[in-house]
Amino acid sequence: MIEVKKSTNLFRIALGRLLVLLCLALAGALMSATLVRFAPGNSVSERELDPRWRPDSVEALRQQQALHQGLPAYYFHYLAALAHGDLGESESLRRPVRELLRQRLPVTGNSVVGGLGLAWLAATLLASIGIASRGWLFEASTTAFNSLLLSLPSAVVAMLAVHLRTPVFCAIAIVVFPRLYSYIRNLLVRSYDQPHVLAARARGLGSSAIFLRHVLPLAAPALLALLGVSFAISFGAAIPIEALCDSPGLGQLAWQAALSRDVPLIVNVTLVVALVMLAANSFADLAGRTFVGNAS
Amino acid sequence: MKPLQKVAAFILCAIFVLMVLATLLLPAPYFHQYRDIPNAAPSAAHLLGTDALGRDSLSRLLYGTRVSLLLAPAAALLATLIAAFLGSLAGLLGGWLERIVLAATDLSLSLPWLFLLLVVRAMLPLEVLPLVSVVIAFLMMGLLGWQTSVRVICAAARGVRDSDFLLLARSSGCKPARLLWRHVAPNLRPLFYVQFFISIPLFILTEANLSILGLGVMEPMPSWGNLMRGFEDFSTLSANPWRLVPLFLLVIVVMCFQLLLPQQEVTQ
Numbered sequence: 001m002i003e004v005k006k007s008t009n010l011f012r013i014a015l016g017r018l019l020v021l022l023c024l025a026l027a028g029a030l031m032s033a034t035l036v037r038f039a040p041g042n043s044v045s046e047r048e049l050d051p052r053w054r055p056d057s058v059e060a061l062r063q064q065q066a067l068h069q070g071l072p073a074y075y076f077h078y079l080a081a082l083a084h085g086d087l088g089e090s091e092s093l094r095r096p097v098r099e100l101l102r103q104r105l106p107v108t109g110n111s112v113v114g115g116l117g118l119a120w121l122a123a124t125l126l127a128s129i130g131i132a133s134r135g136w137l138f139e140a141s142t143t144a145f146n147s148l149l150l151s152l153p154s155a156v157v158a159m160l161a162v163h164l165r166t167p168v169f170c171a172i173a174i175v176v177f178p179r180l181y182s183y184i185r186n187l188l189v190r191s192y193d194q195p196h197v198l199a200a201r202a203r204g205l206g207s208s209a210i211f212l213r214h215v216l217p218l219a220a221p222a223l224l225a226l227l228g229v230s231f232a233i234s235f236g237a238a239i240p241i242e243a244l245c246d247s248p249g250l251g252q253l254a255w256q257a258a259l260s261r262d263v264p265l266i267v268n269v270t271l272v273v274a275l276v277m278l279a280a281n282s283f284a285d286l287a288g289r290t291f292v293g294n295a296s
Numbered sequence: 297m298k299p300l301q302k303v304a305a306f307i308l309c310a311i312f313v314l315m316v317l318a319t320l321l322l323p324a325p326y327f328h329q330y331r332d333i334p335n336a337a338p339s340a341a342h343l344l345g346t347d348a349l350g351r352d353s354l355s356r357l358l359y360g361t362r363v364s365l366l367l368a369p370a371a372a373l374l375a376t377l378i379a380a381f382l383g384s385l386a387g388l389l390g391g392w393l394e395r396i397v398l399a400a401t402d403l404s405l406s407l408p409w410l411f412l413l414l415v416v417r418a419m420l421p422l423e424v425l426p427l428v429s430v431v432i433a434f435l436m437m438g439l440l441g442w443q444t445s446v447r448v449i450c451a452a453a454r455g456v457r458d459s460d461f462l463l464l465a466r467s468s469g470c471k472p473a474r475l476l477w478r479h480v481a482p483n484l485r486p487l488f489y490v491q492f493f494i495s496i497p498l499f500i501l502t503e504a505n506l507s508i509l510g511l512g513v514m515e516p517m518p519s520w521g522n523l524m525r526g527f528e529d530f531s532t533l534s535a536n537p538w539r540l541v542p543l544f545l546l547v548i549v550v551m552c553f554q555l556l557l558p559q560q561e562v563t564q
Contacts, residue, residue, distance in 0.1 A: 024403060024406070027403070147551050147554055147555075148547065148551070150550070150551075150554060151497070151546070151547040151550035151551045151554070152547065153501045153504040153505050153508065153521075153524075154501075154505055155504065155505045155508035155509060155521075155524075156504070156508070156524060156527065156543060159508075159527045159530075162528065163530040232405075232406075232408050233408070235408045236408030236409050236410045236411065239408075239414065239509070240505050240508065240509055243509060244508075244509075244528065254414050255414065255509060257414075258415075258418040258511060259422070259510065259511070261418050261419075261422060262418070263418055263419065266414060266415055266418045267415060270407060270411050270412075270414075270415050273407065273408065273411055274403075274406045277406045277407065277408070278406045281406065
């Protein structure tokens with residue numbers, strides 16, 4: 001009975017999250033449409049300024065553009081097109097935004113997932129070694145190294161990656177690692193210092209049993225929340241890294257769009273990234289709740 | 297204060313003094329070109345040599361330090377003021393205002409910080425005067441960098457809202473504006489300072505990233521970010537290692553700020 005109630009609660013939370021995600025997607029789409037419409041100079045096509053075009057041709061060109069419609073009609077057209085998967089056309093690359101996203105998203109996705117995996121592995125491993133050894137030298141050297149990595153701009157890390165010819169995911173891992181390490185270390189230290197963990201240690205329980213049975217359940221919800229946050233950090237790091245490492249992903253696309261003031265492209269890229277972020281955070285939150293439910 | 301924190305504070309003070317005295321110390325104006333000696337090695341006349349356009353690197357570094365170290369704290373101040381106002385008001389009044397502020401915060405936090413800056417930068421003209429580019433960078437970071445702080449301040453203001461002294465002030469007829477100004481803000485002042493100090497290194501790094509990508513401070517105005525734009529060519533760097541000085545300075549300043557803050561705040 002309790003199990004059924006727990007599952008129902010979780011299902012309700014998941015449904016609520018999905019609803020919030022849809023509402024935010026709609027709000028984001030409307031905001032994107034507003035940004036595209038009101039961006040300075042965005043309603044002027046270069047062709048309109050070409051003196052070889054006759055006035056009636058320019059007028060026909062303007063009629064073609066949704067930007068010269070009334071605001072409600074513009075929103076309606078934008079949302080209707082969006083519902084059909086039409087995200088518009090990139091002004092600088094002259095290609096459908098949807099096609100560009102389809103090509104670039106997997107590249108960034110692979111780099112981000114690879115970078116996150118490596119960063120999590122390294123951060124967890126180092127934090128665990130630090131806690132197991134609790135040596136002064138190890139602590140001081142890892143803290144100094146971590147602090148140095150935290151102080152490097154991600155664009156400099158990207159340039160270093162270009163020089164050393166390392167893959168993009170390694171550069172992402174270097175940017176994400178110091179943020180994860182400090183948090184994971186603090187979390188594990190706090191969990192290991194709990195009275196029941198000390199009691200378990202005093203009773204002679206093995207270190208792996210202590211970690212799996214007592215420390216991990218305490219730290220898991222916060223670690224899962226950190227997983228969601230680390231997605232945002234790695235996507236943010238992907239912009240300078242992909243731009244400077246010449247990796248054809250979403251980060252490079254957003255950078256090129258910003259440099260060429262291609263507002264429809266950058267707004268849609270940002271909308272997609274925001275939705276991926278929200279989905280990742282919701283997933284991490286739900287996983288945390290499930291874990292807490294199971295553990296209790 | 298720990299000894300290491302004292303050292304960090306001393307280094308920061310020294311760099312700030314250097315920044316203030318930059319005008320007196322400059323060997324030449326940052327834009328002056330010595331066309332006969334481009335890419336010169338360090339010498340008595342040019343302690344850090346010259347860049348590809350023959351400009352004195354030390355002058356550019358000192359002026360760039362001034363730009364970066366004025367820009368980041370100014371943007372941090374603006375962001376903290378916005379966060380302090382919104383967070384305190386939302387926490388004090390609660391209800392729909394708190395929900396709206398937190399929803400707006402969640403929405404903007406769902407976007408990676410650099411993506412948000414890129415969207416806004418794409419809305420604005422790119423070909424602008426160098427001074428205008430500095431103002432744009434400052435306003436972008438200041439106006440968009442309040443989200444993380446607002447959540448922390450709102451949570452603290454919520455705690456103050458339920459306190460006895462605020463209940464007493466409310467019962468004696470204090471208006472919300474007075475409550476905010478005389479009772480909530482003074483109690484949250486230490487938190488405002490912490491949020492301000494946390495934002496400074498973040499904004500220094502953001503300015504560096506934006507300028508390296510060509511979207512921050514524009515040439516010929518120097519900043520730490522655009523002084524590092526030439527790092528892409530590592531063959532030149534290995535032959536002229538003194539060109540790494542802006543990066544060393546940036547790393548030292550950011551590390552000093554991190555050392556000055558309690559560890560749990562740094563990891564936020």
